[in-house]
Amino acid sequence: MFLPRLLALFLCTAATLNAQVSGSPLKIEVRRALPAEDEPKPALPDTATLPRVLPANRKSVYSRCETALKLIAITFDDGPDPVLTPRLLDLLKQRGIHATFFLVGKNVAAFPEVVSRIVAEGHEVANHSWSHPLFTQLGPESVESQLRRTHDAIVKACGTAPLLYRPPYGAVRISQRTRIEKTFGYPAILWDVDPQDWKHPRSAQKVYDSIHSQTRPGSIILCHDIHETTIAAMPSTLDDLTARGYRFATVTQLIAFTTPPEIMGPPAPSPASTTPANLTVPPSSGVRDDSVKSKTVDVKQEKALQSP
Numbered sequence: 001m002f003l004p005r006l007l008a009l010f011l012c013t014a015a016t017l018n019a020q021v022s023g024s025p026l027k028i029e030v031r032r033a034l035p036a037e038d039e040p041k042p043a044l045p046d047t048a049t050l051p052r053v054l055p056a057n058r059k060s061v062y063s064r065c066e067t068a069l070k071l072i073a074i075t076f077d078d079g080p081d082p083v084l085t086p087r088l089l090d091l092l093k094q095r096g097i098h099a100t101f102f103l104v105g106k107n108v109a110a111f112p113e114v115v116s117r118i119v120a121e122g123h124e125v126a127n128h129s130w131s132h133p134l135f136t137q138l139g140p141e142s143v144e145s146q147l148r149r150t151h152d153a154i155v156k157a158c159g160t161a162p163l164l165y166r167p168p169y170g171a172v173r174i175s176q177r178t179r180i181e182k183t184f185g186y187p188a189i190l191w192d193v194d195p196q197d198w199k200h201p202r203s204a205q206k207v208y209d210s211i212h213s214q215t216r217p218g219s220i221i222l223c224h225d226i227h228e229t230t231i232a233a234m235p236s237t238l239d240d241l242t243a244r245g246y247r248f249a250t251v252t253q254l255i256a257f258t259t260p261p262e263i264m265g266p267p268a269p270s271p272a273s274t275t276p277a278n279l280t281v282p283p284s285s286g287v288r289d290d291s292v293k294s295k296t297v298d299v300k301q302e303k304a305l306q307s308p
């Protein structure tokens, strides 16, 4: 018995709404305003314009960077590979994405033309030791030699000095890390997204799924450009992250963008006294080391990590 009344009420309401929509622009304004209030979307930086110099007040070690923006860095370790790295570079070029390559020195010496292409296409090159040993089992001279030979090989191959290193297996003692930073000026770069793409058998789908679920603003993604499955996973992985609003920076760009201006300490130096952009050993003053300190000395990780 209420049905006719309900129907009448519905028709009346619909007619009123209709009149409001057609008769007043207010309705349209409200509909525009709602998503902006619910989902504030701060502008992502244009990665082409981000600086490629480490700030003096950077930290000593990073596994990710603090930011609310969907800015991330994807990294590829253990190359260059003469076949797979060029294929990866094609995929990155098609998408306008810049990555960071942690290179193994002996591969740099074997395939310098690939290193040259990596840099020519706007990617960052970084130091991943000469022969991928476990640093925690080496003395200080051996560690220095591993990094020095690789540093020099990269400069010889492409003319660009690396600013960062990643210890093989992510394992380095604090004393070693301190010495490396003092000698080379490198911060240690770890990761917070690990698709374990080096595990075999490991499908491209699993690599995609891991990266899809683990990535968040400021993430540093660990991959290896020496495995077929990693390269096979990249088109869908990169397109998924891009579609979800993520933008890719190199690791140095990500650090530079997310490092807050120095609050303590002396006033900002005048342009005449700033560190030249091409100096490979930044000043160590102001270096901070806090949140991820324990991760680098977690030598227990070494047994679990058997990436090449």
Ligand SMILES: [Zn+2]
Residues within 6 Å of the ligand: 077, 078, 128, 132, 168, 169, 307, 308
């Ligand atoms: Zn490695």
